[in-house]
Every structure is written in structure tokens, then in C-alpha cells.
Amino acid sequence: MCIMPTFSDRVERIEISGIREVFEAAGADAINLGLGQPDFPTPDHAREAAVEAIRAGKTDAYTANKGIESLREAIAEKHRVDQGIDLDPANIVATAGASEALHIAIEAHVSAGQEVIVPDPGFVSYDALTKLAGGEPVPVGLRDDLTIDPAAIEAAITEDTAAFIVNSPGNPTGAVSSEDDVREFARIADEHDVLCISDEVYEYTVFDGEHYSPMEFTDGGDVVVINAVSKLFSMTGWRLGWAYGAADRVDRMVRVHQYAQACASAPAQYAAEAALRGDRGIVAEMTDSFERRRDLLLSGLADAGIECPTPRGAFYAMPKVPEGFVSECIDRGVVVVPGEAFGARGAGSARISYATGEDDLRTAIDVMAEAYEAAR
Numbered sequence: 001m002c003i004m005p006t007f008s009d010r011v012e013r014i015e016i017s018g019i020r021e022v023f024e025a026a027g028a029d030a031i032n033l034g035l036g037q038p039d040f041p042t043p044d045h046a047r048e049a050a051v052e053a054i055r056a057g058k059t060d061a062y063t064a065n066k067g068i069e070s071l072r073e074a075i076a077e078k079h080r081v082d083q084g085i086d087l088d089p090a091n092i093v094a095t096a097g098a099s100e101a102l103h104i105a106i107e108a109h110v111s112a113g114q115e116v117i118v119p120d121p122g123f124v125s126y127d128a129l130t131k132l133a134g135g136e137p138v139p140v141g142l143r144d145d146l147t148i149d150p151a152a153i154e155a156a157i158t159e160d161t162a163a164f165i166v167n168s169p170g171n172p173t174g175a176v177s178s179e180d181d182v183r184e185f186a187r188i189a190d191e192h193d194v195l196c197i198s199d200e201v202y203e204y205t206v207f208d209g210e211h212y213s214p215m216e217f218t219d220g221g222d223v224v225v226i227n228a229v230s231k232l233f234s235m236t237g238w239r240l241g242w243a244y245g246a247a248d249r250v251d252r253m254v255r256v257h258q259y260a261q262a263c264a265s266a267p268a269q270y271a272a273e274a275a276l277r278g279d280r281g282i283v284a285e286m287t288d289s290f291e292r293r294r295d296l297l298l299s300g301l302a303d304a305g306i307e308c309p310t311p312r313g314a315f316y317a318m319p320k321v322p323e324g325f326v327s328e329c330i331d332r333g334v335v336v337v338p339g340e341a342f343g344a345r346g347a348g349s350a351r352i353s354y355a356t357g358e359d360d361l362r363t364a365i366d367v368m369a370e371a372y373e374a375a376r
Contacts, residue, residue: 174311
């Protein structure tokens with residue numbers, strides 16, 4: 001007799017990412033404007049640090065659950081210098097990328113049935129990780145310029161709200177929150193005693209204005225910050241991120257982390273420390289390159305008659321497109337992601353990643369213009 005398997009209700013509430021579905025539909029030779037990773041090499045000094053650690057036998061055992069102390073000190077120093085935030089390294093936990101940091105932050109703070117306010121459109125993991133924790137995502141629409149509206153977040157808070165998530169610079173939008181808005185995020189968390197989870201993985205990739213963190217405007221009790229070396233230093237494959245916040249919040253996140261992961265990869269920890277302490281020339285190089293690509297993309301979209309809010313950071317744009325545009329692009333060998341993959345309010349848009357070479361980007365712009373006309 002064949003016994004049908006049973007699956008958890010939490011897993012049944014989520015689907016395979018729409019981004020992954022698009023990848024699998026594209027041909028092997030397609031120009032990929034759906035991939036959210038820098039096309040720069042990891043800095044040499046970071047790679048060498050990992051090699052040296054391996055040769056020295058520093059990677060043969062588990063590290064402390066929170067990560068090696070010298071890495072956490074480097075992270076604390078980075079935030080002190082860049083943002084003026086005074087962090088205790090004991091209140092930092094190194095994770096397997098920002099994805100795990102988000103996971104343990106939500107698992108540690110959201111009980112079954114509680115609500116998490118998420119931007120819509122927003123990064124795909126926010127909705128899924130909330131559901132996996134047994135929570136209820138509450139999508140909140142963005143402004144016309146695709147920034148997160150603090151007033152909309154505050155209006156959505158109920159007695160069941162456990163947390164709200166903000167992301168600046170944003171994925172999938174490229175939007176950058178103003179200092180006033182970020183101050184409001186901190187105020188809302190403090191006044192409503194609701195956790196603000198601030199996803200800051202694109203912190204260094206800002207073209208217009210500056211990056212601000214809610215942690216700059218609070219005593220930190222109701223804010224948890226998520227970050228990683230992935231986008232900052234072109235180290236997506238190293239899977240090294242971190243979360244920080246108040247001691248009691250970090251303690252609860254470590255309780256999840258110790259069973260889900262035990263510790264972040266030891267070689268990646270040594271590489272991340274070297275990246276944080278070493279020359280940051282690649283940061284300026286990447287930012288300048290992404291800004292040139294943004295301008296190239298926006299000019300091409302405008303010439304094709306495609307409306308697109310100007311992204312001020314990250315390496316994404318989210319133009320308005322007609323139905324069928326994404327399929328027409330994929331059929332022509334250019335991968336873009338449908339906006340609805342990032343939330344219901346993303347319908348009628350597409351996410352374009354311009355983290356690809358300028359020659360490919362120019363070719364893709366011509367293809368997208370053809371696809372736009374065909375879809376119309």
C-alpha cells in the first residue's frame with residue numbers, strides 16, 4: 001500500500017520563488033537581468049584570508065555560535081565608522097548570509113498568528129519567512145516613487161503586530177528612504193513597542209542621497225538590523241551575513257541559529273573580516289559602475305517609451321510594463337522578473353537587475369524595446 005506523504009501547513013503556504021521559475025524558463029544563453037548579485041570578483045585580500053585560514057587549520061572546527069570574536073569586532077567597527085552606531089560585539093551574530101539572519105530574526109520574534117508588516121512589492125523572503133514562522137504577512141503598498149511610507153506602516157499596526165520590515169536601498173525597487181522616513185521608522189518601533197527589522201544589505205550602493213539606519217535614531221531596543229558582505233563586497237557565494245540588536249533579542253536569535261546552522265562557515269568568516277578591515281576600493285568602483293549602468297538603462301527605457309521611477313540605490317529598476325512583457329523578453333533571450341513575484345502590488349511592473357556588463361545591458365535594452373512593442 002502506498003502511503004501519501006504529509007507536509008507541514010507552514011511549508012504548504014509558500015511556493016517556489018517566482019524568480020527561480022523565471023530562471024528555469026530561460027535558455028542557457030539568455031542575458032540574465034533577473035540575478036541579484038554583483039558581477040565583480042571578491043576582493044583578493046578577502047579570498048587570501050580564507051585560504052590562509054584553511055592552511056593554518058583555523059577552519060577545522062565549529063566557531064562560536066555568534067561567530068569568531070575578531071569578525072564581530074570588525075562588524076562593530078564598520079558600523080561605528082560608517083554610521084556612528086556604538087555596538088557591543090556580543091550583540092552581533094554572524095549568519096549564513098542575510099537570508100539566515102532574516103530567518104532567525106523572524107523566528108525569534110513572531111508567534112503563530114502574529115502579523116508582520118511587509119513592503120509590497122518587497123523582497124520575496126519577507127512574506128515566505130513570515131509564513132514559515134506561523135505568522136501572517138500584512139502587505140503595505142509603496143509610494144509612487146517606490147519608497148516605503150512610514151504613515152502606511154503605522155496605519156497597519158494592530159494589537160497582533162509583532163514586527164515590520166523596512167529595506168533601504170530596496171529590492172526590488174532600488175528606492176532609498178530619506179533620513180526623515182528612517183527617523184519615523186525608529187519612532188514607530190519605539191512608540192508602538194513593535195520590532196523594526198531593517199534590511200540594509202545594499203547599504204553601500206547609493207547613488208543619490210545617503211543611507212540611514214533606524215538604529216541611528218533609537219536606543220536600539222526595538223530595532224534589529226540585517227546586513228551581509230554579499231552585496232557590499234561582491235561575496236554572495238560566501239554566505240556570510242549578520243544580525244544585531246539588543247542583547248535579549250540577539251539571545252533569542254542565537255537560540256534559533258544554534259539549531260538551524262550552529263555557526264557560519266569558518267572560511268567565510270575570515271574572508272568577511274578581511275573584507276571589512278581591508279581596502280574598500282571595490283565599493284566605490286562597484287557603485288560608480290552601477291550608477292553608469294542605471295543611467296544607461298533609464299535612458300534606454302525612456303527611449304522605448306517605458307515609464308520607470310528612478311532608482312537611487314541597489315542595482316534594480318522596476319518599470320511599468322504591459323501584460324506579456326516578461327514572456328516576450330524571455331522568448332527573445334532576456335531574463336526579467338515579473339513584478340508580482342514580489343507582491344500583488346508589483347503586478348504591471350517588472351524587476352530588472354542591471355548587475356551585468358554594459359555590452360549585455362545595451363543588447364538587452366534593444367530586446368526589451370522590441371518586447372514592449374510586441375506586448376502592447
